[in-house]
Amino acid sequence: MKTINILKRLTTLYFITALFAVGCSPEDGEQGPAGPAGPQGEQGPSGQNGTDGQDGADGAQGEQGETGTANVIYSDWIARDFETAGAATTNEQLLTSFNPAEYNLNEDVLLVFGRQNINAIVSNVYQLPYILTSQQEFYSFRVSSFSGGSSLRIEVSALDGGTNLYTFFDDFRYVIIPGGQQTTGKQTPPDYSKMSYEEVAKLFNIKD
Secondary structure: OHHHHHHHHHHHHHHHHHHHHHHOOHHHOOOOOOOOOOOOOOOOOOOOOOOOOOOOOOOOOOOOOOOOOOOOEEOOOEEOOOOOOOOEOEEEEEEEEEOOOOOOOOOOEEEEEEEEEOOOOOEEEEEOOEEEOOOOEEEEEEEEEEOOEEEEEEEEEEOOOOOEOOOOOOEEEEEEEOOOOOOOOOOOOOOHHHOOHHHHHHHOOOOO
16 A cells, blocks of 8 residues: 555656646747837849839920010001092901900900011011101001990001101001910010010010
């Protein structure tokens, strides 16, 4: 019986020792804190299998484009044809009529020019209103609105009260510059009334 009791005690001691060894295993210890992240690795060079390369630098700002001329309207040269054929103190001529799509009285710029033909190849062009001082003649124009449009008339008068034939100009032309038309993006449009016909024609590519 003593031998059996001794074996039982040895067996129990062995079992307790085994449990203690398993409970103290380093694999079952408490989780430690995470270490700091390592530094970012360098970007590898672009490959040759369709990978993107580096973006190029932006190009320099382009220059301002020239003035557009698509919306500018101008007439052919219209022959002088005053209502009164003989000499008169005042005279006038209906040049044309506009519908609202052609000319906006409140927004658009209207220029009128008179041309004096010296010969077949030489001519002088002046913007109206114009005073011919040598003959005391005043050339101007008037725009009148009516239901559905407006009319443009050439008006002439003798400044000294006399009677004249008003033959200085041979024909007339008008130019309509829409109110939104500008020469550059942020600059104020020029004063067209102070420009010569040659300057206006060059600016808007007007052909004779």
